[in-house]
């Protein structure tokens with residue numbers, strides 16, 4: 484952990500070259516911070532050849548980074564030892580499959596913190612369970628939340644649309660050690676002061692769970708619903724009929740969370756609705772883009788999880804069940820599990 488605490492600098496690794504992973508890697512590397520990015524396929528090839536480019540929405544280049552600050556790898560075994568923090572920035576449905584990479588990295592850097600930057604409310608559990616099942620330790624698994632609106636325009640280029648920062652903090656029942664808390668503080672300082680990614684440090688697991696569910700209230704319902712409605716958030720929020728559906732979806736999520744001991748502030752749904760109502764024209768979430776682009780999405784980890792937790796906790800979730808059912812056939816097609824024709828369309 485010594486490297487994590489020294490001078491606010493540490494060796495950072497990022498697993499996943501999607502929007503969030505490339506955004507974090509680019510911000511860190513552009514600031515001269517040593518960063519190892521784990522990528523695959525076309526992203527790996529493009530970043531190896533041309534570096535990682537960060538662009539503004541109008542297409543202009545913010546900066547391009549490569550060696551020596553940024554190194555890109557296809558396997559965790561290639562990453563040097565001494566990593567202080569690993570950000571796991573993959574889609575929630577890819578988390579379980581990437582645990583072997585996390586385990587391989589931890590074998591070389593056993594004191595690294597593992598911070599998921601994934602959607603949903605249980606990324607830390609999926610990673611921790613996977614590590615424990617493979618005989619490893621999950622003690623370094625923390626909580627993380629990404630709030631920025633960023634996306635990959637083409638392999639090797641990440642577009643920074645709205646940089647709203649991240650949050651990190653403990654999340655698991657076992658209390659973090661003093662060294663881990665110091666390392667979390669160092670991560671937060673590194674991101675905020677060096678990489679210019681505003682990072683909120685959340686001090687307790689309870690507060691972290693509340694923060695995860697607060698984001699989930701918005702993304703977990705509006706991502707899938709705006710895909711089903713084929714309309715951006717601002718349009719859904721300026722139409723009475725669709726706003727009523729959004730409210731019902733959020734209320735179900737609040738109740739399911741509360742039944743599991745998550746302390747949501749009074750007015751959490753009103754606050755989430757107000758945030759959505761302020762969305763700029765055309766706003767979509769990654770789930771919306773994935774569903775409409777015919778790619779596997781986080782539907783099962785959003786509506787699917789709400790429905791499952793609702794059943795386990797005795798909370799009715801009819802709106803989520805309906806939204807899940809509406810999008811399920813498309814999701815199965817995207818996952819290669821189903822094929823059909825829509826005649827006459």
Ligand SMILES: CC(C)(CO)C(=O)C(=O)O
Pocket residue numbers: 602629630631632633702767768769770
């Ligand atoms: C809310 C947002 C944009 C934050 O990264 C997101 O999580 C998503 O689009 O999936």
